[in-house]
Amino acid sequence: MKTVIVGCGRVGATLAEIFDLAGHEVIVLDTSTTAFERLPSTFRGSAVRGDGTDEDTLRRAGAEDADLFLAMTEGDNRNVMTAQLAGEELGAGRVLAKINDPLRAAAYAELGIATICRTTLMADAVAEWLGMPTSGTPGIQAPTGVHHGGEHHAASDAAQRPGGTRSVAARRS
Amino acid sequence: MFVLVVGGGKVGYYLTKALIESGHEVVLMEKDRARATQIADEVGSIVIPHDGCEGKYLAEAGANRADIVAAVTGDDEDNLVICQIAKHHFAVRRSIARVNNPKNESLFKHLGVDEIISPTRMVLGSIEQDIPVHELLHLAALGEGELELIEAHLQAGSPAVGRAPKDLDIPEGCSLFAVIRDGVATPLRPDTVMREGDKVIAIGKTECEALLHGQLIGEAETADAR
Numbered sequence: 001m002k003t004v005i006v007g008c009g010r011v012g013a014t015l016a017e018i019f020d021l022a023g024h025e026v027i028v029l030d031t032s033t034t035a036f037e038r039l040p041s042t043f044r045g046s047a048v049r050g051d052g053t054d055e056d057t058l059r060r061a062g063a064e065d066a067d068l069f070l071a072m073t074e075g076d077n078r079n080v081m082t083a084q085l086a087g088e089e090l091g092a093g094r095v096l097a098k099i100n101d102p103l104r105a106a107a108y109a110e111l112g113i114a115t116i117c118r119t120t121l122m123a124d125a126v127a128e129w130l131g132m133p134t135s136g137t138p139g140i141q142a143p144t145g146v147h148h149g150g151e152h153h154a155a156s157d158a159a160q161r162p163g164g165t166r167s168v169a170a171r172r173s
Numbered sequence: 174m175f176v177l178v179v180g181g182g183k184v185g186y187y188l189t190k191a192l193i194e195s196g197h198e199v200v201l202m203e204k205d206r207a208r209a210t211q212i213a214d215e216v217g218s219i220v221i222p223h224d225g226c227e228g229k230y231l232a233e234a235g236a237n238r239a240d241i242v243a244a245v246t247g248d249d250e251d252n253l254v255i256c257q258i259a260k261h262h263f264a265v266r267r268s269i270a271r272v273n274n275p276k277n278e279s280l281f282k283h284l285g286v287d288e289i290i291s292p293t294r295m296v297l298g299s300i301e302q303d304i305p306v307h308e309l310l311h312l313a314a315l316g317e318g319e320l321e322l323i324e325a326h327l328q329a330g331s332p333a334v335g336r337a338p339k340d341l342d343i344p345e346g347c348s349l350f351a352v353i354r355d356g357v358a359t360p361l362r363p364d365t366v367m368r369e370g371d372k373v374i375a376i377g378k379t380e381c382e383a384l385l386h387g388q389l390i391g392e393a394e395t396a397d398a399r
Binding site: 055103107 | 226227228229248249250251253254257258261262274276277280283284
C-alpha cells in the first residue's frame with residue numbers, strides 16, 4: 001500500500017514510522033529537511049523536501065495514485081489545499097486532512113474530504129477524563145459530500161459513496 | 174453591491190479604496206491587527222481585524238449577505254479556503270481569488286472558485302509577448318566584439334517569413350547560418366524558406382545590426398508599439 005504523508009512534524013513522523021513498520025511504501029514531504037530528523041534511523045521510506053501544495057513537487061516525489069494520503073502540516077489551509085489536490089488531481093484513494101479549526105473541519109467533511117480536528121479530539125478527551133459530556137463530534141469526520149466543480153452535494157448522497165467513506169472513527173461515548 | 178475583501182496587503186488596500194470611491198459597500202478583513210488599524214485610520218470602521226479563513230469571523234463580516242467575496246491575500250491556500258467557505262457555507266454568489274502560483278489556476282477553477290486573477294501569469298504573458306517582437310537576442314560576442322552571434326525570433330509581419338536567405342537583402346558581412354524550428358536546430362541553406370515562429374541564428378558585424386533587424390524582425394515602427 002502506498003502512503004503519502006505531507007508534513008513531518010510529530011504527528012507526521014509518528015505515522016510515517018507506523019506505516020513503514022507495517023510494510024507500506026511511505027513517502028514523506030516537508031518544506032524543511034531538519035523535520036526529517038524526527039524519522040527513526042530505521043525508516044525505509046522516502047523523505048522529500050518540498051511544498052506539498054505544489055502539484056509538480058508532489059508528482060516528482062511520486063505521490064500519484066497513493067492508496068492513502070495524509071495532509072498533516074501545521075497549516076489548516078495548506079492541508080485543505082494539499083488534500084483536495086491529492087483527491088482531485090493525483091488520484092489518491094483515501095485522503096485525510098488535519099484541520100484544527102472545528103468549523104472548517106466540519107465544512108470540508110461536507111465538501112468530500114475526511115478531516116481530523118485536534119481541537120475537538122483534545123477537548124473531548126479532557127471532558128471524557130473528567131466525566132463531563134463530550135461534543136459528540138467524531139474525532140475524524142468522514143466525508144459526507146463530493147466536490148464536483150464547485151457543486152455542493154448534500155449529505156444525502158453519502159450513502160452512495162463507494163466503500164471506505166463511512167464514519168472512520170466511531171467515538172466511544 | 175456589497176463586496177467582502179479578504180487580505181489587507183497592497184492589493185486589498187487599493188481594491189478597498191477603489192470600491193469605496195465607486196460607491197460600493199465594502200468590508201475588509203485583515204488578520205494582522207496593526208495593519209488593520211492602520212487601514213481603518215484611513216478608510217473608517219469597515220475593517221475587521223480577524224482571519225477571513227475562519228467561518229466565525231466571516232459571519233461577523235456579513236459574508237451571508239455579500240454579493241462578491243474577493244480573496245486577495247498573498248497565500249494561495251488561504252485564498253482557496255476563503256472562496257470555498259464563502260460559497261458553500263455562506264452561499265456567496267461570486268468568489269474571486271488571487272492566485273500567485275500560476276499552476277494553481279486550473280485546480281482553483283475545478284474546486285469551484287468563480288474567477289481567478291493571476292498577477293504572475295499576467296506579467297509572464299506580457300514578457301513573453303513583448304521581448305521577442307522588439308529585439309534581436311544577443312547570444313555572444315566573438316573576438317573583440319566586432320562580430321556578434323544573434324538570434325531573431327520570426328513573428329508575423331517579418332519580411333523574412335515565407336522567403337529564403339537568398340531572396341533577402343542580407344547586409345555585407347552578415348550570414349544566416351542556422352534555424353531552430355520546433356526546438357530542432359538545422360543548418361540554414363540559401364534556399365530554406367523561413368516560417369513564422371522560426372528562430373534564426375545569424376552572425377554579423379556589430380554595425381550591421383540595424384539592417385539585419387529590418388530584414389528579420391521588420392521596421393522599428395511596426396515592431397515597437399510603445
